[in-house]
Amino acid sequence: xxxxxxxxxxxxxxxxxxxxxxxxxxxxxxxxxxxxxxxxxxxxxxxxxxxxxxxxxxxxxxxxxxxxxxxxxxxxxxxxxxxxxxxxxxxxxxxxxxxxxxxxxxxxxxxxxxxx
Amino acid sequence: xxxxxxxxxxxxxxxxxxxxxxxxxxxxxxxxxxxxxxxxxxxxxxxxxxxxxxxxxxxxxxxxxxxxxxxxxxxxxxxxxxxxxxxxxxxxxxxxxxxxxxxxxxxxxxxxx
Numbered sequence: 001x002x003x004x005x006x007x008x009x010x011x012x013x014x015x016x017x018x019x020x021x022x023x024x025x026x027x028x029x030x031x032x033x034x035x036x037x038x039x040x041x042x043x044x045x046x047x048x049x050x051x052x053x054x055x056x057x058x059x060x061x062x063x064x065x066x067x068x069x070x071x072x073x074x075x076x077x078x079x080x081x082x083x084x085x086x087x088x089x090x091x092x093x094x095x096x097x098x099x100x101x102x103x104x105x106x107x108x109x110x111x112x113x114x115x116x
Numbered sequence: 117x118x119x120x121x122x123x124x125x126x127x128x129x130x131x132x133x134x135x136x137x138x139x140x141x142x143x144x145x146x147x148x149x150x151x152x153x154x155x156x157x158x159x160x161x162x163x164x165x166x167x168x169x170x171x172x173x174x175x176x177x178x179x180x181x182x183x184x185x186x187x188x189x190x191x192x193x194x195x196x197x198x199x200x201x202x203x204x205x206x207x208x209x210x211x212x213x214x215x216x217x218x219x220x221x222x223x224x225x226x227x228x229x
Contacts, residue, residue: 004159
């Protein structure tokens with residue numbers, strides 16, 4: 001079946017512009033994660049959605065970052081007034097269980113963001 | 117807060133030899149531990165996990181890992197490496213009731229023919 005998809009696969013933007021990154025999780029998965037992978041770094045947790053519960057936003061690095069998940073499915077990560085340090089690969093993952101942290105996550109291919 | 121360390125940026129082994137990719141963790145509580153692999157130009161894939169029970173867990177592609185509580189380690193192992201195992205490997209840890217999965221910086225494994 002279809003895996004997690006993300007769009008766009010690559011995004012080049014100018015410093016100061018806003019960007020939106022999209023994630024389509026696997027159908028039926030209740031948990032959705034966003035991570036950031038910078039060159040030479042591990043994955044940095046950004047935000048977690050579980051069903052209709054309030055998201056865990058504890059990993060968002062600044063108030064320029066926000067995310068929403070509509071209808072418990074598609075999620076959009078928005079970065080306002082992008083900075084060069086925002087350049088990274090943004091990964092989305094979904095998980096099929098309510099107690100998501102005990103189950104493996106299924107990752108999308110990522111969106112490579114380059115801020116010039 | 118939980119964290120993991122992967123002390124080796126790079127591991128090189130010859131095909132057919134055993135391989136080990138190291139991971140140590142730091143948590144205040146009982147950890148849930150995971151290994152993921154990232155092949156070139158592909159997304160991360162789950163390999164195996166330790167939640168509870170037997171300390172030796174077996175996963176995909178012949179990989180296994182041993183949970184060692186006294187040494188706070190969860191090293192990934194394979195008895196005989198393949199060239200196709202060459203990839204970037206990530207260790208991750210979380211805690212019960214915690215949404216924040218912490219990943220290590222990754223270890224690049226290169227298996228030479």
